[in-house]
Amino acid sequence: MNLSQAVVDFAELAIKTGAYDQLDRLYLQNLILDLIGETTLAENIKPSGQSDSLILSDYLCTVAKKNAKFDDLRANEEIFQAKLMNFLTPTPSEVNRIFKEKYAISASSATDYFFDLSKKNDYIKTRAISKNEHFYAKSSYGDLEITINLSKPEKDPKQIAAEKNAVQSAYPKCLLCVENEGYAGRLNHPTRTNHRIVRLDLVGETWGFQYSPYAYFNEHSIILAEAHRPMKIARVTFERLLAIVDKLPTYFAGSNADLPIVGGSILSHDHYQGGRHDFPMAKAELRSQFALPDFPNVRAGIVNWPMSVIRLTAEKSADLVAASTFILEKWQQYSDDTVAIVARTADGTQHHTITPIARRRGADFELDLVLRDNNTSAEFPDGIFHPHAEVHHIKRENIGLIEVMGLAILPGRLKTELEVVKNYVKGQAVKVADYHQTWADDLKNAYQGEKIDDYIQNALGKAFLTVLEHAGVFKDTDEGHAAFARFIAELR
Template structure:
């Protein structure tokens, strides 16, 4: 590949993606030349048909780097590459207009367009995501999904040093603010020049719809509030989630809980997550049905799942909004100290909330309400219904929306640590990290010479199942099921 051909092909791809028109070709080629630090273009070259945006951008970035357009710090290369990929990205108004045009054909056509664009312009980091390790693990509740997150690159020492001297700014306020759209980025804030947001109407409000750069599941998307306001689970939450799945019927939509410990990583900006993925919890059947007398048109039941989940189904979304609000308000006031469930502590702090997930089932709407409690105790200072100390060597982070639904997002450190555990089990290593030692010893004693990779995957699956059991407020035991039944009896 030579420089002139790469510039011509990249400009041609930008035109194909709708970012520019054919009449803009010469102008666009000159903009690309200037950005990469070149000032000459070969004559009589035609587009070769190369539409591999990532290969072309890598090549052009290498040229720019050799021309001194950015330094060795990885963040500055990311900022430059986002500027380059912005050439492939139509303006926000154009993206929204095209999304609406596609939506008139079908909601799927609209999301397919936006998803494809977000991959081609490298906003969705497909190559980084491909590094993640993913597998399934059998459990009594169905197959669980496990991902070891290897996609987000670690910062190099030069960048860490540079960030210490970087100018501090509160703009944008957080990574989810709409002001990120088109933001160039800086050492301590990621580049978003090629970032686009589609406007969605939810319950009479305008919200933003975007894809996640480091997706954890298929078409992982984020629906974010226009204003920087904190997470809050309430009646309008349920209305918005059901509006999302009504507008985008191939997607589920869910919200992290709005309290520390049981909430997500960003509680400062109200947002939801959505995508085209069947999570293990969505496949789980009802353990038993029950009736909520106030809502005769709603089918209710307890899901066969290690966490405490109530599933509601109806053909009218407003019935589900009302029933979900009724259950949330009951749960926020419910205490059963026999199973360490306390709604409010003496200082008035609220400890109960819900992680809600909505989806379509044919003509019906369905919503799962996962009961959450963020109390702590002397025995469990990190949270009574949080991963306990015996599993924190694998997972100590909050159990948010994605984990609740049966997909474990495990830290990248495990990639190398688990290799040592394997060697220890096989007698090829004498020690492992101290926090893995009791677990590794237990696994070694139980090992029966089966395929070591399969053995380790099953072991990780068992740890994740234990994590979910810890997070369940009503345990799947005789006493726990009886306690759950007592709460259900209050829904009258």
């Protein structure tokens, strides 16, 4: 590849994405030249047909670095590359116009356009995501999904030091604020130059629709409030989630819980997640059914799942909103000391909320309500219904929306740690991390010589199942079933 050919090919991609017109070609090529620190372009160069934006941008970044356009810090290289990829990205108004135009054909046409653009302009980090390890593990509830997250690069010491010395700023207020759209970034805030947000009307309020840069599943998207305000599960939450799946019927839409311990990593900004993925919990069948006398048009049941899930189905979304609000309000006030379920502690703190997930089932709307409780105790200081100490070596973080639905997001450290565990199980003299030792001993004692990779993956699946069982408020036991039945009786 040579410089002139790369510039011409990159300009061609920018035109094809709709960011520029053919008449803009010379202007665009000169902008690219200036950005990478060059001044000369060969004559009569025609597009070669190279369509891989990452190959071209990597080459142009190499030229720019040689020309001292950025230094060795990864953050500064990412900031530069996002500026380069911004040439492939139409303006926010144009992206919204095209999305609306394609939506008139079908919702899938619109999301296909936006998803493809977000990959081509490297907002979705496809190369990094491809490093993640993903597999399925069998369980009595169906196949669980396991991902070892290797996509986010570790920060080197220079980067960490630079971030500490960087100027602090409250703009944008958080990573989800709409002000991130087009933000160049800085050492302590990621670049978003090539980031675009599609506006959606949800229950009379404008929300933003975007994709996740480090997606955990297919078309992993985020729907965020324009205002920077805390998350809150309420009637309007159900209305918005059902409105999302009505507008985007091939997507699910769900919300993290709104309380610490059981909530997601960002509770300060009201947002939901969605995407085109069929999670293990969505495939789970009902363990039992029950009637809601006040809501005759709603079919209700308990999902056969390690966490405590009520599934509601109806033809009209308004019926689901009414029934879900009723269940939420009942759960927020419900206690059962026999199974350590306490709605409010003596100081008045509320401990009960719901993780809701909406989807379409043909002509019907479906809503899963996962009951959550964030109480702690002397025995379980991290949370009674949170991963307990025995599985912290695998998963200690909050069990948020994605994990609730049966997809484990496990830390990248496990990649190397599990290799040591594998060798230990096979009888090699290796040093296992202290927090894995008990688990590794159990695995070694039970090992029967089967394929070691399958054996360890199966063990991870069992550990994740234990995590979900810990997070369930009504356990899948005779005692738990009886307790769940007592709560259901409160709904009749």
